[in-house]
Amino acid sequence: MPKRATSSRPTYRWKTKLQGVTNAILPSHTTRPNPFVAGDKVFASVFAPGAVCAVDREAGTLLWMIKLDSYAGSAVFSKDGSLYATSCRTLYALDPDTGAIRWEFTPQTEPGEWIYSQPAVRDGLVFIGDRQGYFHCLDGKTGKPIWRRLTSRACNNQVNATAVIAGEHVITANNDGAVICYAVQTGETIWRRRLAAGCVSELLLLRSRVILGARSLYALDLRTGAVDLELSFPKKVVKSLTVAGSRIAVVLGTDFQSEPSAWNETSAFAGELVMVKRGREFVRRSLKGTPSLRTCTQTGLVFAPEYTHMNVIDPSDGSLVMSRRGEIALPDSSDAHLYGLTRGGTLFAEPMQIS
Secondary structure (H helix, E strand, O other): OOOOOEEEOOOOOEEEEOOOOOEOOOOOOOOOOOOEEEOOEEEEEEOEOOEEEEEEOOOOOEEEEEEOOOOEOOOOEEEOOEEEEEEOOOEEEEOOOOOOEEEEEOOOOOOOOOOOOOOEEEOOEEEEEOOOOEEEEEEOOOOOEEEEEEOOOOOOOOOOOEOEEEOOEEEEEOOOOEEEEEEOOOOOEEEEEEOOOOOOOEOEEEOOEEEEEEOEEEEEEOOOOOEEEEEOOOOEEEEEEEEEOOEEEEEEEEOOOOOHHHHHOHHHHOEEEEEEEOOEEEEEEEEOOOOOOEEOOOOOOEEEEOOOEEEEEEOOOOEEEEEEEOOEOOOEEEOOEEEEEEOOOEEEEEEOOOO
């Protein structure tokens, strides 16, 4: 019998309204949740006016909140004992217990927005791209630069993509279509691949392949950068994706470059969810918008928050197993509870109701 999604009003375990919030949600180009659950705390990045906060996981009590130097990024995450957050200018390493700034890194001193990517962290090293085309490796303890590389000399060389680390390799991409694999320790270029379009989202891993969206869906060989898979979708572009086990979930949106007249059509702003396995599409379903996606680490289900609902999808067959009312950022889940952040700045925890 086909699965039926449950659609319900939330039953909260706790709710915490953050003060002074004008718009908490920045659309995400990664699979990282906001808020983020770690240990006995829940951390959140608040887009406007630009802040990071922590609340108690059990009761939702606000523990600390700090202001950033500009609008905040779409997510925070912890690694190696630090909490990492970004504004559109600066990367921060914070003490997760107090919110104290351990160090901060701004790639340029002039006014402006310099960081649209999120950091990747491994073994005391932090990697992040900037909007002048540079890819940086920083010391995780001090934030001091270890090496940096110019990804290309093209006019549109911004590094807005979020890198992925695989062993001794770190792979990033820029808006000009360059995908580059560097040696983690030295910054030596291992391989370079040029695609037909740029990538602004997070690079992911599926076995020995790098998965990314650059208008089309690509899978590149991790060792050589060779294109193992290129899936194009007529009149559509890849807006977001997530790896779910052996499958890839992809959200498609209208290709306004090839269909400029579509801007006048309301239906053009709806999306489609496509499930891909072994290089072949096996499910396609309509969406109301073009949500960011993430795979729940505990259940393997795919979260897809849209304008009015947060949908939960079974990646094995694309069926909808839960639909929650209300607009939220990409949520986190733990111990059968959903942790979310509304646009108005309310953090909450509630039991998940999966059919």
